[in-house]
Amino acid sequence: MPPADSHLDVAVIGAGILGLATARALLAQTPLALAVLETEDRPAAHQTGHNSGVIHSGLYYRPGSLKAELCTTGRRALEAYCTEREIPFERCGKVVVATEDSELPALDELERRGRANGLAGLERLTQAGLRKHEPHVAGIAGLFVPETGIVDYSAVARSFAADVEAAGGEVRLSTAAGAIRRDGDGFAITTPGGIVRCRHLLNCGGVQADRIARRAGLDPVIAIVPFRGEYKTLRPERRGLIRNLVYPVPDPRFPFLGVHFTRRIDGAIEAGPNAVLATHRHGYRRRDFSARDVLAMLSYKGFWRMGRRYWRTALGEVHRSLSHAAFTRALQRLLPELRPEDLIPGGSGVRAQALEPDGSLVDDFRFVEGPASLHVLCAPSPAATASIVIGETIAARAAEHFSL
Numbered sequence: 568m569p570p571a572d573s574h575l576d577v578a579v580i581g582a583g584i585l586g587l588a589t590a591r592a593l594l595a596q597t598p599l600a601l602a603v604l605e606t607e608d609r610p611a612a613h614q615t616g617h618n619s620g621v622i623h624s625g626l627y628y629r630p631g632s633l634k635a636e637l638c639t640t641g642r643r644a645l646e647a648y649c650t651e652r653e654i655p656f657e658r659c660g661k662v663v664v665a666t667e668d669s670e671l672p673a674l675d676e677l678e679r680r681g682r683a684n685g686l687a688g689l690e691r692l693t694q695a696g697l698r699k700h701e702p703h704v705a706g707i708a709g710l711f712v713p714e715t716g717i718v719d720y721s722a723v724a725r726s727f728a729a730d731v732e733a734a735g736g737e738v739r740l741s742t743a744a745g746a747i748r749r750d751g752d753g754f755a756i757t758t759p760g761g762i763v764r765c766r767h768l769l770n771c772g773g774v775q776a777d778r779i780a781r782r783a784g785l786d787p788v789i790a791i792v793p794f795r796g797e798y799k800t801l802r803p804e805r806r807g808l809i810r811n812l813v814y815p816v817p818d819p820r821f822p823f824l825g826v827h828f829t830r831r832i833d834g835a836i837e838a839g840p841n842a843v844l845a846t847h848r849h850g851y852r853r854r855d856f857s858a859r860d861v862l863a864m865l866s867y868k869g870f871w872r873m874g875r876r877y878w879r880t881a882l883g884e885v886h887r888s889l890s891h892a893a894f895t896r897a898l899q900r901l902l903p904e905l906r907p908e909d910l911i912p913g914g915s916g917v918r919a920q921a922l923e924p925d926g927s928l929v930d931d932f933r934f935v936e937g938p939a940s941l942h943v944l945c946a947p948s949p950a951a952t953a954s955i956v957i958g959e960t961i962a963a964r965a966a967e968h969f970s971l
């Protein structure tokens with residue numbers, strides 16, 4: 568049983584991959600009384616444990632951007648960590664497939680970005696070249712990205728949790744942070760086990776991060792809107808259709824990569840995810856509904872502005888969510904041999920999509936400082952890939968801001 572009324576130097580809210588990576592990096596800098604508070608009974612219960620399991624290469628991001636740098640350095644750090652801890656991962660590579668002439672300029676841009684971001688072994692593929700990598704995939708051109716890999720991020724997060732405990736920190740599961748009030752220079756956090764007092768607060772609450780920030784007295788400006796990503800799985804006897812990872816050329820207007828095929832580290836082939844607005848911040852099933860979450864969306868002006876901008880795309884995603892045939896058709900562009908009966912329902916993940924008041928989708932990391940607190944308000948993909956270096960970046964920033 569955790570101490571009910573402990574006084575911590577730092578309370579980290581959220582045992583997703585970022586809360587744990589940051590806690591671990593903080594403890595590596597300096598000895599601290601630190602606890603990670605987690606609502607669920609296990610680490611990685613939300614975005615981290617429901618993602619695609621891809622170690623991204625750094626292909627997509629604008630050269631020189633924080634995302635590009637964190638992804639490439641983070642990928643290397645993650646691979647080194649997995650090797651050291653014997654966490655299975657594979658650098659299996661992926662292909663990005665253009666299926667129409669209109670996608671070629673975007674494919675050229677991806678290749679340019681990949682080279683500028685220093686990716687090794689990037690290879691432009693003709694139709695025949697594509698077939699060598701993925702014999703069943705159809706496209707007019709492609710890009711082979713050998714540095715992309717796969718891993719189980721829940722396993723990585725569990726290992727980070729063990730590191731936190733080995734360094735003298737605590738991971739308190741089933742400990743939701745409820746009300747948060749100022750307590751002297753620090754905070755008093757209400758949890759089911761009692762009040763937790765801390766000098767500093769680090770908010771890594773994922774899909775709840777805007778609410779936690781508000782409870783800690785900060786105006787987050789952005790709002791988090793949940794998008795459910797639904798996956799299907801290829802029937803085991805049809806796994807031979809895909810060798811590794813197959814992606815479409817993404818639509819540059821959106822921070823989503825488009826429905827793709829991913830081989831999981833356990834050998835399963837997943838297809839998806841789509842991106843549908845969820846009516847619950849933990850809305851893994853279509854029927855999940857939270858009046859509080861829906862009202863929060865409807866009362867945010869950025870939500871209506873987003874709706875005006877993207878309603879057409881949103882309708883397409885809803886259609887693919889409701890219609891198995893439409894979901895299959897989207898994938899058949901990449902894999903014409905795919906039949907509707909090859910796909911069975913898979914898992915789903917809920918993405919914490921941060922929205923600006925003007926309705927634009929926040930596409931980069933956003934860390935905001937408050938008095939005695941630091942808030943991770945947006946940590947989109949490739950945050951799992953880059954978790955070790957993001958954790959170090961946040962820890963360095965926290966150490967400076969908190970004068971640790």
Ligand SMILES: Cc1cc2nc3c(=O)[nH]c(=O)nc-3n(C[C@H](O)[C@H](O)[C@H](O)COP(=O)(O)OP(=O)(O)OC[C@H]3O[C@@H](n4cnc5c(N)ncnc54)[C@H](O)[C@@H]3O)c2cc1C
Pocket residue numbers: 580581582583584585586604605606607610611612613614615616617618619620621622623742743744745771772773774775779796840915916917918919946947948949950951952953
């Ligand atoms: C569908 C999908 C696919 C993705 N694919 C990839 C990929 O292939 N590769 C990649 O690099 N990235 C991917 N991402 C992105 C990546 O998974 C996330 O960026 C990353 O997991 C974010 O980690 P986090 O710790 O910020 O959030 P989370 O993992 O969501 O953790 C937040 C934690 O905070 C806890 N929490 C919330 N409120 C409270 C509270 N009040 N008290 C205590 N605890 C609280 C939650 O229970 C949760 O455990 C994907 C994301 C999604 C949704």
